[in-house]
Amino acid sequence: MGWKLKVAGYGKIESAEIEMAPLTLFVGDNNSGKSYLMSLLWGILNLEEVFAGTGSALETEAEEWLLHWVKEQMETAREQGGHTVQASEIGSELQTVLQARIECHKDKLVKAIFNSADVDIKELQIELTGLDDISIGFRAKTSEDKIIFSIRLGNDAKGYVTYFSEKGRMSEDLDESDWDFFVNNIFRFLLNEGRLRTLNKCIYLPAARTGFMLTKDVINKVGRRAAFNIGIETEPLPPFVRPINQFLDVINDLTLDGESNENFAEIVEYLESGMADGTVEMSSLPNKEVTYVPNGKTTGMSLRTVSAVVTELSPLILILKHKKNVGALFYEEPEMCLHPQLQQKMARVLCRLVNAGVQMNVTTHSDIILQHINNMIRLSGREDREEICHQLRYDSRDLLWSEEVKVYQLRAEAGEKTKVEELSCGKNGFAVPTFNDALDRIMDEAYVIQE
Structure with a gap:
């Protein structure tokens, strides 16, 4: 079961052919259209x-x-x-x-995704497969x-x-x-791969999630004033794109019945204990304030006073704790604000979410995340994988198979349209030219400077 997306003349993208996998990665240059592709895929599944x-x-x-x-x-x-x-x-x-x-x-769909008529799309096709x-x-x-x-x-x-x-x-x-x-x-x-489509089951986590987590209460207050107060002159506000509106709705509407979503309990424990060094909680009061309780403490702190790593991880933690139906995550730049050590741990979280049945669609600039995914693909194919897993403290929930992963590179030359290329998986995983080229350049400069 599955389908392929084909687009042409879409924003900066010249053309692309995308087939979603349990883990789909979009890598490449800034401002090349990665978020555009993710938003379109999200819109097809949600709107x-x-x-x-x-x-x-x-x-x-x-x-x-x-x-x-x-x-x-x-x-x-x-x-x-x-x-x-x-x-x-x-x-x-x-x-x-x-x-x-x-x-x-198709034009109505794109307008609905971006809440704007400024984004064009020339061709849009969906090819049903399987x-x-x-x-x-x-x-x-x-x-x-x-x-x-x-x-x-x-x-x-x-x-x-x-x-x-x-x-x-x-x-x-x-x-x-x-x-x-x-x-x-x-x-x-x-x-939706044979699953019953439910509201907000395919969830978008935008790159600006820290800012939205810190300002969500203000945003909601402004929205209420505009919607329910008559006779107050206010300047019109430009709307957010639809994926961001959904993100705010999901965070605001999380179920708070005192019970966590047991399907992701171990992943949440890893995120909180191994990465955030504390727990992230949401108040059951109407304001639904999010607080952080450091390990060893009994009282919580407002997100406004904690480190960026906590604010970055908090929406994922809350969604996995309290959202009852999570079919897919569209995750922009999960490496944001993370030290390289934590980037590798985030890559492990992505792998575990895939093995928990969540379809993961990710944009990333992190060669560390990619290398960890490559390592898990390579490890899954080794005959001695159980021995190595024991040595490195991994298990079957950490492993990926090459057919479960697709990687698409977006490359944009100055003044030209973006070209989208599907990268093939070799024996040791995926090689991303845009990552490798940047590393080669800085190493070449290091040889010149340090000789």
Whole structure:
């Protein structure tokens, strides 16, 4: 299961072809478009614009055929109780309809991501892959004079999306918009790797997260004043891009029921004890103030008074502690404010998150993070890996396999469009020319200066 993203004429990016993996790294020059690519991938998984299907602009033969096909499957499910087909049976129609919808809405999608009409995109394509391995299940059952229609992908019963019909006869209950509801969710399942898409499950951590953590209360206060106070003259404020708005919403809406998310308990322990030297807590009071409790202390400190490493790590710690559904993280520059020793530890956190089932999409300038990932790929392929893991205090949760990682390098020459290149994985991992070139230059200068 999977999909490929193809873009052209997108901001500074000339063209790119991206296939997401459990760990996808974007490396390369500053101001080359790494965040643009990450934001677009995030938007496809989070925003409705890419799926919208009804309307005269999309009344194509393929669209009508697919809507009719879904209706037929539901009719069969109503007669049999349940019905399953392979996605590959309608792969061509799915691809045609999805691309038509994307072509119709791509400008709206980009505008929604950036809250601006200033970002252009010439071409946007999504190529569905792996449909031979995907089944689409339909079911229908009667309950309390209602017919309940559901769809799912794969065999996970939790993956059902359900529509409740009130009258009991399908032909009287459902119209084109209802069938389109099911088609939309088929696409959502396909793009979310067969998982049920839930609100804010794919979370963006922007590079400016320290500033937002320190000012989130002020931002919320300003927002409330603008929204709820009538007659107060205020200058219009330029909106944040949508990923930043989501980040602020996620932090503000974290569940505080006294129980941590046990799925990530060991990773949180490693972040707090091994990197932050203390715990990060959020108040259950309405202001939801974030505090830091140093190891050995019983009282907390405001984030405004602690080191940058704590403020950088705090949003990740809080999300892993309290967010109940984390399907993917879009993490900009996780090395921010981290000493090289802590950069290696952060790389270990990234590996462990991948092995905990979180899809990781990362922009980075850190050759240390990349080298640790390379080491874990190389170690996973060694026959004596258990012995080396014991020696270095690693275990299977730290290892990565080459097929789980994709690395894309963005290189921008002065005045030219960015070129995006997928880097291949060799025996010892990934070699990044933009990293190596910079290291070579500084070493060459050192030889000249120190001879």
